[in-house]
Every structure is written in structure tokens, then in C-alpha cells.
Amino acid sequence: MANEFVMRSLDEVRFWSRIMKEHSLFLKLGFRCEDTHLINEANHFYRIFEAIEQRSHAFQQDADPSTIQRFNIEAHSAVSHIWAFKRKVLGLILTGQLPGSNNFPLLVDHVSREAFYFRNRLEELNQGKLEPLQDAIIDENVFFLKIMADHAKFIGHLLDPSERKLVEQAREFSHDFDQLLFQAQDLSSMRPQSQTQPLLGQFLDQNRVSVKSLRDFKQTARDLIEQCKIKSIIHPLLADHVFREANRFLEIIDMFEHTLTGSGQHIVLSH
Numbered sequence: 001m002a003n004e005f006v007m008r009s010l011d012e013v014r015f016w017s018r019i020m021k022e023h024s025l026f027l028k029l030g031f032r033c034e035d036t037h038l039i040n041e042a043n044h045f046y047r048i049f050e051a052i053e054q055r056s057h058a059f060q061q062d063a064d065p066s067t068i069q070r071f072n073i074e075a076h077s078a079v080s081h082i083w084a085f086k087r088k089v090l091g092l093i094l095t096g097q098l099p100g101s102n103n104f105p106l107l108v109d110h111v112s113r114e115a116f117y118f119r120n121r122l123e124e125l126n127q128g129k130l131e132p133l134q135d136a137i138i139d140e141n142v143f144f145l146k147i148m149a150d151h152a153k154f155i156g157h158l159l160d161p162s163e164r165k166l167v168e169q170a171r172e173f174s175h176d177f178d179q180l181l182f183q184a185q186d187l188s189s190m191r192p193q194s195q196t197q198p199l200l201g202q203f204l205d206q207n208r209v210s211v212k213s214l215r216d217f218k219q220t221a222r223d224l225i226e227q228c229k230i231k232s233i234i235h236p237l238l239a240d241h242v243f244r245e246a247n248r249f250l251e252i253i254d255m256f257e258h259t260l261t262g263s264g265q266h267i268v269l270s271h
Helices: 002-030 036-058 065-094 105-127 133-158 164-189 197-226 236-260
Strands: none
Touching: 002 036, 002 065, 002 105, 002 236, 036 065, 065 105, 105 133, 133 164, 133 197, 133 236, 164 197, 197 236
16 A cells, blocks of 8 residues: 555656646746746746756656655645635736736636646545545546646637637537536436436546547647648647646546446556
8 A cells, every 4th residue: 555655646746746747837938028026936946846856857667655655745735825826816806906907707717627636636545545446436536637628618719710720620629518517417416316326337438538549639739830831829848738627538538447346346546
């Protein structure tokens, strides 16, 4: 269990600290030139999460669990602060105090939800908090389906309007994932009666098909953006960022399916 705690902790911190670092960059790029204080704050968070990411790769799987627990606490403190920063920025945008900035309110809310998720994950790892598999399947999918739906909307709005075919594809993905999210929320509200193995298995199968399709679309878009073959204002790093998050969701779905088709009694860390 100690080794599993170390492995799970390092996996989460390595993935999400990079995501938080990149959020700092994306927010900075969306601020106006005169927003120097916000730009400086974003740069500060970029350096913090870059250091956390680098340190996470220095640890090995046989690291002392108590050392990793302390490292998780440090990361938790950093992500709590960036979450507060993101919510502050959202408040400034929604009250008209950043006119002309290029950060969509939904994007700022989106990145703050991911920070909140990461913060909760660190708390639960350190506390050894476990959630029944059936609950974790629904909760993780509700979270990630919303993330995927948001991504499709962002891509559609950041592509040049003249890229009509790609814009239409992004809109179709947005609609598809909105529907999947509604289905997941319905399944959630029907708990515990809805938590049968056949229903959860079908739920995962259906989601995997759509996530794989979106992942492939993101990969194609990323490659075309890097090669300057399509017109957009999407930063190449943002294209890769959303691709990696889709891959992460697919890995989680595969992990759930493997566990669900086993004894069905395993428990996993909740979000």
C-alpha cells in the first residue's frame, strides 16, 4: 500500500503540476498589456508549478511515503493558491473589470475546476480516503465529460471562422459531450439503484467511444496547428494540452473497466 501511495501520488503530481503550469501561461497570454500585476502573478505560479513538476520527476517509486506525503502537502498549498487566483480573475472578468481581455469566463472557470480536482485528489491521497468503485466511476466521468465538452467549445471558438468544416466538427463534439454529461448526471441522480455492473459497463463503453473520437480530433488539430496548415488563434501548447487531458480520461476509463470486470469489489481513490 505504501508503494501504491507513492506511485499514485507521483502520477497525479507529475500530470497535474504540468497542467497547472500551462494554465498559468494561457491565462497570462489572455491578459491585457496593462494587467501587469495579473501577468506577474501568473508568472509566479508558472515558476512554482514548474519547480513542483521538476521535483516530482526526481523521486523514485521506492521513495519514503512520509517524504511524498510532505511533498503532496506542498503541492496542495500551491494548487490552493492558484485556485484562488483563478477565481479572482473570473470575478474580475464577470464584473467588467478586465474589458478587452482574451480569457473566456468559461475557460477561467474550467481551469479553476481542474485546480479544485487536483487539490481534492492530493487531500484524499494523503488521508487514504477511498470511494467505492461504483461511485468513482460516475464521479470521475461527470467531471471529465464536462472538461471534454468545454474543450470542444473552446476549439470551436478559437478556430478561424473560415475553417468551417473544423468549426462544425467542434460544435458536433460539444453537443455530443453535453448529451453524455446529461446522461452521466442522470445516472448519478439514480444512485445507488443505477450502479449495476451492466449499466456502468455500458456507460464506460459509450463514453470511451466518444472520448477516443474527440482525442483523435484533437490530435489531428494539434498536428495541423503545429504545421501551420489551419487558421486559428490556438496556441500549439494549448492544442497539445487538451490532447493530453483526453488521453488521461481514456486511461481512467480503461482502469475502471479493468477493475469493474474483475471482482467488482475494488475501491479506488475518489476525486
